[in-house]
Amino acid sequence: MSTADTPEPQLYAAREPVFPRRVSGAFRNLKWWIMGITLGIYYITPWIRWDRGPNLPDQAVLVDLANRRFFFFMVEIWPHEFYFVAGLLIMAGLGLFLFTSALGRVWCGYACPQTVWTDLYILVERWIEGDRNARVRLWHQKWDARKTRLRLTKWAVWLLIAVATGGAWVFYFTDAPTLLRDLVTFNAHPVAYTTIGVLTATTFLFGGFFREQICIYACPWPRVQAAMMDEETITVAYRDWRGEPRGKLGTEGAGDCIDCKACVNVCPMGIDIRNGQQLACITCALCIDACDDVMAKIGKPRGLVDYIALSDETRERQGLAARNIWKHIFRPRTLLYTTLYSAVGIALVVALFLRQEIDMTVAPVRNPTFVTLSDGSIRNTYDVRLRNMNLDDRRFHLSLTSDALLRIQLEGTDELVVDVPANEMVLQRVYVVAPPGAPAAEAHRTELRLWVEDLQSTDRAYRDTTFNGKGEQ
């Protein structure tokens, strides 16, 4: 190793501020739409009502942590059905694989909350302080009354958005109208205020000040995504074989790039796409809009900066035409992801519709495995949990079927019925008795099936279990 005679390099540097210029075009319009829809979903969802009868909350989407229920419109998820959530997470993962392998970092560029809120914050910034040039001037000028006023106005609006963002989050976890009333009258639980406070702070800082640094330094996703892209993945790139050598319009021998820096000026990440694919690029496609605009003005074809695949680059360098976009999208890898994604999705929907309204779990009590009664009969005990997932109280009848002479009894009642209130679970101790000398009493183990019947709907369900007798194994 040798050390050149250069000054010791700085390992830390101040952030170079980014002042994205306003741009208009097809991708910018798409981004506006996605921003409107995603923010709309986020802010409005907790306020949608859904009638579930008198015993249950009427909030369409509710994560009821205290009562351990998750409500999503007509679906109610109990804790023992958490595999639905696991399934959704698997789908989310596969969906990201699919979109990333087909379209690169579209999640980062269009849908990631960091991108959406930063976009919103930049919109506010531009509205109050003006476009790029005005903001650069304002940045460099000394603090005076105008700068102070503009900065304070901007921060105030940012803060309002941040509070609304943090505020909307807590509404997902409890009845929204009640919580809003409690919040404004200062009667809400401290956890609600703390959560709003933390989310307000992160939204304000991440959207207003950290911005692209979150993607570059904090987020693991850019690193992971790179591993999921291949030469067929469509991503934002610069056609340097068409643009280079760059030069002012009319320069002899120059390519199509007139080095107007429009692509650099609109970039919210503060990078130059002409340097090629880079970790900091979130493929928001605003540079495409900016460049297309310039190309139209100078009468050159659009697409100097464009969505293209690496394999297209190779082809175009050889003078061939780019392949059809669908040929990039439909390939074994994306079809595999689509198949897996659909399979999990269909499995979840089928499971959702097939799930039983009656849910019974049977846990044999193994300490002791059996009890000898005074008349010599052998008794086994089972902890039976009955869940009533209906919206009204239900009455369940328990019975058993077995080849052996077994009798069923319930603790605390002479009947064989258990009342379970709506949306609740009841633990019932169930006894199964084999008379003295019966085969089940003398055997080591006897198979047995416990049945439950909903006396209202007459739905039946069963669980198989075993009966332990005195016999040795």
Next chain:
Amino acid sequence: MSSPNTPKDGQVETTGHVWDEDLEEFNNPLPRWWLWTFYLTIIWGVAYTIAYPAWPLISQATPGLLGYSTRAEVATEITRVETANASIEQRLVDAELTAIATDPELNQFALNAGAAVFRTNCSQCHGAGAAGVQASGYPNLLDDDWLWGGDIEAIHTTVSHGIRNDLDPDARFSEMPAFADVLSEEEIAQTADYVLSLSGQEHDAALAAAGETLFLDNCASCHGDAGEGMRDLGAPNLGDAIWLYGGSREAITSQIVAPRNGVMPPWTQRLTEAEIRAVATYVHGLGGGETLE
């Protein structure tokens, strides 16, 4: 972005380190606020050890300026739970013992609280599953055979005062005498075979026939003429399938010769009335609980 590996004046910024003639290291400086955050965590760490218990000393750690302690937190939490349970515990104490089972909320509370009391105080002898220790004199609480009664009030009395102890004047008491001094060896063998016959076990018919008179003279006053037992004295039923000290000929003989008399402590001194009622409800609900006539 601060300063990525982008060409500046056609020159990529490197750290200046060169290996193997042409391997260079790009310099991608971190943002300076990152460094400040690092310093802040150091300051935070130092402040934390001053504010909270941290540095181990000889007898205990430095207490910290905020006076925080996990033990105090546990004490607070226990107080909070006790306060929260105070009203339902009062209801449990005020209720008729027989009425507890008919109040679902009270019953549920008593069963859960009773299970905890049982695990802490009773399981050492009666076992975690309440099955007792067979043939060793720790009764099984799951079956339908009760020495001193199996209704909720009898269980409550037994738990409160215990059995054959010197600590509580109201303890249940009885004592089976040792018949080694009263009966001859032959007579004891005859009695044992008669007792075997009561529960329909294999026995010597001749010995048993001789033992009947001996049983009526010596045992029936407590165990009953037919060996059905007597709950006022805690005298076990000798005709059923359940044996406190074992039902074999050897075990029965041993019990006649030198009886064991089980002891249970009174719990009024260790447990609150609410806890005793809770554990009585729990034991009553284990499968052998009897309905009060």
